[in-house]
Amino acid sequence: MKLTPLDIQQMRFSTRLRGYDREEVDHFLEVVTSAYEEVLKDHQTLRDQLAGLERKLSEWRRKEETISQAVLATQDVVKDLKQNAGREAELIVKEAELRAETLVRDAQTQVAVMEGELVHLRKQRLVAIDRIRGVMQVFQTVLNTEDEERASEHLENGTQRDLQNLSLFHSK
Secondary structure (H helix, E strand, O other): OOOOHHHHHOOOOOOOOOOOOHHHHHHHHHHHHHHHHHHHHHHHHHHHHHHHHHHHHHHHHHHHHHHHHHHHHHHHHHHHHHHHHHHHHHHHHHHHHHHHHHHHHHHHHHHHHHHHHHHHHHHHHHHHHHHHHHHHHHHHHHHHHHHHHHHHHHHHHHHHHHHHHHHHHHHO
């Protein structure tokens, strides 16, 4: 049975001979009632505080769970970002290597083409030199022939003049 302050206040004891002093008992019951009411009020206050603290604790636990989930999600995101960054870096390096290989291949091809052109130009130079030599030999031959013709003309002219001079000389 649960005892309330009202139960204490309304409690009546039977009287007997040589029993307790009624006023003292009533006074004591009032004091007990008052003290019991205070205890019940304190008890209710403590229950209210406990309920508030339990709500706060529950709220903090929810917040802690939310934070834990956020930390785990952040860790997953960071892990994914690192993996993606690593993959992206690998792709960039591979693309750079492929581009470098392509550039080297293109450069080697250009070198081979230029070397071929250089060989061709050297051959053309030799052919041109041979042609120029041939033309110069032709000119030399022509000049030599021309010189011989002049010399021969000069001889003829000189001989003819000499003959003319002789004939003039003889005719006199």
